[in-house]
Amino acid sequence: xxxxxxxxxxxxxxxxxxxxxxxxxxxxxxxxxxxxxxxxxxxxxxxxxxxxxxxxxxxxxxxxxxxxxxxxxxxxxxxxxxxxxxxxxxxxxxxxxxxxxxxxxxxxxxxxxxxxxxxxxxxxxxxxxxxxxxxxxxxxxxxxxxxxxxxxxxxxxxxxxxxxxxxxxxxxxxxxxxxxxxxxxxxxxxxxxxxxxxxxxxxxxxxxxxxxxxxxxxxxxxxxxxxxxxxxxxxxxxxxxxxxxxxxxxxxxxxxxxxxxxxxxxxxxxxxxxxxxxxxxxxxxxxxxxxxxxxxxxxxxxxxxxxxxxxxxxxxxxxxxxxxxxxxxxxxxxxxxxxxxxxxxxxxxxxxxxxxxxxxxxx
Numbered sequence: 001x002x003x004x005x006x007x008x009x010x011x012x013x014x015x016x017x018x019x020x021x022x023x024x025x026x027x028x029x030x031x032x033x034x035x036x037x038x039x040x041x042x043x044x045x046x047x048x049x050x051x052x053x054x055x056x057x058x059x060x061x062x063x064x065x066x067x068x069x070x071x072x073x074x075x076x077x078x079x080x081x082x083x084x085x086x087x088x089x090x091x092x093x094x095x096x097x098x099x100x101x102x103x104x105x106x107x108x109x110x111x112x113x114x115x116x117x118x119x120x121x122x123x124x125x126x127x128x129x130x131x132x133x134x135x136x137x138x139x140x141x142x143x144x145x146x147x148x149x150x151x152x153x154x155x156x157x158x159x160x161x162x163x164x165x166x167x168x169x170x171x172x173x174x175x176x177x178x179x180x181x182x183x184x185x186x187x188x189x190x191x192x193x194x195x196x197x198x199x200x201x202x203x204x205x206x207x208x209x210x211x212x213x214x215x216x217x218x219x220x221x222x223x224x225x226x227x228x229x230x231x232x233x234x235x236x237x238x239x240x241x242x243x244x245x246x247x248x249x250x251x252x253x254x255x256x257x258x259x260x261x262x263x264x265x266x267x268x269x270x271x272x273x274x275x276x277x278x279x280x281x282x283x284x285x286x287x288x289x290x291x292x293x294x295x296x297x298x299x300x301x302x303x304x305x306x307x308x309x310x311x312x313x314x315x316x317x318x319x320x321x322x323x324x325x326x327x328x329x330x331x332x333x334x335x336x337x338x339x340x341x342x343x344x345x346x347x348x349x350x351x352x353x354x355x356x357x358x359x360x361x362x363x
Contacts, residue, residue: 015037035220061086122140159248181223239253281352284315304332
């Protein structure tokens with residue numbers, strides 16, 4: 001499932017920040033991974049050019065009585081729709097239209113591919129802040145004249161790199177999971193599209209579901225997360241392949257390594273999994289409990305206890321091994337578990353409620 005993201009972070013959207021009179025990022029402007037360009041947004045709290053007016057973006061608009069915008073009266077923020085005036089304003093609502101207008105000019109000159117427009121705007125931007133892409137200024141400050149001059153000129157291709165170039169998870173205990181980040185980097189302006197991420201080798205290595213799902217555009221950098229959950233003791237390895245539109249290296253392979261370890265003696269873990277969601281009162285629901293021996297030695301006389309609150313009544317219990325009984329909940333005598341061995345108990349219960357209650361989700 002694709003994680004929810006801010007609208008400006010979607011691949012189809014160009015995220016715009018706002019700069020002030022001195023080209024520095026404004027206090028109200030968002031920043032971070034995914035920021036693509038900046039454009040003038042004004043700052044209505046300062047007068048850096050000492051012209052007696054706040055440093056807003058001048059525009060044609062209906063008269064807006066800013067002096068009333070925060071007044072404590074019935075006419076706060078009153079608009080006058082009778083007069084068309086020049087006035088200044090501030091915000092990313094003023095910087096984003098600059099970029100939209102630049103895109104419209106490119107379209108009027110025959111550039112109709114959205115990704116070419118995007119790349120021209122990136123390549124022509126005035127680099128600000130840290131050299132190259134950064135999360136504050138993106139690829140730089142919009143430069144409309146430079147963008148128009150790039151029409152018909154060869155543009156740099158996508159160029160993909162990764163950091164680190166190999167991922168070593170170190171030693172991880174059996175039953176645990178370690179998550180490490182991997183950065184996928186693009187060059188300053190080439191539009192890089194990652195079309196596939198695949199892991200070949202030991203199945204103990206997985207792509208974390210919280211990261212972006214291919215296909216996705218790399219704006220400066222994208223971070224994917226990798227999981228390592230060893231299923232036993234010993235060395236594990238796999239290869240991660242990244243497929244992109246980089247003409248020189250459309251496939252990048254990097255090694256994934258890790259080592260699983262076991263705890264000396266007996267090390268029992270317990271994990272519960274809901275088999276349905278949501279849970280309603282006056283309705284039966286089921287879940288399972290898995291008991292695992294993560295130690296090197298055999299565990300004997302293993303007993304699992306699951307206590308119920310007063311609102312829960314047992315419907316059924318089915319162990320994979322051993323026997324279970326009702327005793328302020330469920331008590332299961334499992335017996336022995338060898339090293340790295342697991343067993344599961346499936347339980348069905350009924351959420352009861354006071355007389356007269358109706359079917360509804362359990363709080």
